Amino acid sequence: MTQTYSYQQLYSFAKNIFIKIGCSEANAETATKVLLSADLRGVDSHGIARLTGYVRLWEVNRINANPTISIVHETPSTAVVDGDRGLGLVVAPAAMQVAINKAKNVGTGWVSVKNSNHFGIAGYHAMMALENDMIGIAMTNASALVAPTFSVERLLGTNPIAIAIPAGSEHPFVADFATTTAANGKLEILQRKNQDTPAGWVQTKDGEPSTKASEVKNGGALLPLGGDKEHGSHKGYMLGSVVDIFSAILSGANYGPWVPPFPAYIAMPENLPGEGIGHFFGAMRIDAFRPAADFKLHMDKWISRFRSAKTIKTEVRVVIPGDPERAMEIERMNNGIPLLRAVVDDLNTLGKKYELEIK
């Protein structure tokens, strides 16, 4: 069912594809690093499986391979960045760097981005803050697949939030999650296996509860974290809304049902109120609050206390956010990245078109 490739094999292939569509060497490297960080961390839906999708967006002129990424408005702690229709994989790290630079100067930096595209996994960008002893925050809106509580219509994307927090001798705390009950990637896996979803993940196109993994493909919707009103779906809806507003209404990007879709074959929404997709980034220097050593000491204590909590089954421990992804990264860096047959076929077709091979 799967074929395994080394990180280096996929890195060379993806980088060369990005160069073929006109990216600079430096931008191709950044885009590849961000894209493959998803495969390494086990978020297969957001990694190289999407390479063809990005190329198709370029083919229909919805991505600019050589963007001029610029700050269009700023204060000492804030900026709005115009991504110039660039790959989100390139725009996002540039914008996060602006946030980090501002945090160096005045303690924190907050950057809202317009005119961008899909940026890979949010966690990558948030984690850029860690090496600077900063807390990193990254979020993005996305095309509408989610129905707010009581809605039949899809009005929000899966709008993920990532928050990376440095620790001392412990590994950093890295939360990265969609504001839905389940990420769309998980739904796609169930659909491929022809399995049902648990209750509370999806609804039909008429707004009725369902457990069919195919519902979203057929006009239904993913549900906000919580699932239904009784279980707090209005909270997931609020979270997804805040991501949408911070990413797009602060910057001037598209929002709600107007966010451009990722598949190039889906028509763009009409009467767009903004430009491209929006992101939001934050960086907070920990020593802007207290000495970094004190912060890290207590972060270590927090982490070890939670990790050693009493659990029902002694073999299942409380998970510190970021631990499973870090273990996966080591495993896949050492032993390769398994790709589904369908993904391999897709990459080979792409390679043929652009005269490249995975080797």
Add this chain to the structure above:
Amino acid sequence: MTQTYSYQQLYSFAKNIFIKIGCSEANAETATKVLLSADLRGVDSHGIARLTGYVRLWEVNRINANPTISIVHETPSTAVVDGDRGLGLVVAPAAMQVAINKAKNVGTGWVSVKNSNHFGIAGYHAMMALENDMIGIAMTNASALVAPTFSVERLLGTNPIAIAIPAGSEHPFVADFATTTAANGKLEILQRKNQDTPAGWVQTKDGEPSTKASEVKNGGALLPLGGDKEHGSHKGYMLGSVVDIFSAILSGANYGPWVPPFPAYIAMPENLPGEGIGHFFGAMRIDAFRPAADFKLHMDKWISRFRSAKTIKTEVRVVIPGDPERAMEIERMNNGIPLLRAVVDDLNTLGKKYELEIK
């Protein structure tokens, strides 16, 4: 079952109680305004029903009625505030004001608070930003009632997050929610009525799923938003953790299982790693990103689009966060605040002790 009082009646009573325990006139007014905003907005669990609880904390010397609230560390966009064991109802607005002042100067302000106590409803503090054309954020940790995913132990509070966002001709967007499936207040209501909870709200003291509203009282735990792993409880756990870390590890307050309990009769945890309870506040000037008029125009469009979404039942509309609380506030300001008999009895006992009457 209930007795209704005017806002003014409760205001005078609560203010005079705060003065009796030694608060200044100004602090008593602030504390009362914050406390009663919960009753007005329909969050009955956090309003005047807690007045006796605050007084008891003062009686056992866990609250300082005359705190010297001070900034102990700062940068242009950040500060740590020491609440000097003051009423959170007084410390929180002072700290939020620091965040607002910093946002005036450098675009945003971020304040972490230690050595405080329970601060009422998070929404009140976040909403302070609105009149300054700023987005306001408020969060707090609280004593541990919530079990992280897989944990039997209670390690987190209900750790609420509030986010208030200005609009133009529409009313502002105000989200204010506990990071659990259901707030503890809702559990208390079911317990009083001797009713079961829906699945996914609580677990037993051994970590087994339960629908008994009395579980938490008997050593069980509230569950993070999501309810169980299959429905994303790890996301609620991550959110609650971030609130805990921003509120307490950035500031030097107590965190996790060490957060001091609200009921004065419960013993303090041992070997405290910090001081008091922690909060975190943020303020972002909207014109630090784009002209305020543009932002508001698009916020109005966002709100009206979501409010007019197609719903399953035409009589049930998509709710814009903040709308129900605003309606309740108007209703209760006009027609009074209904209090349960038990709350009235409690207030009368308190009044007798301090030689005051609700009149």
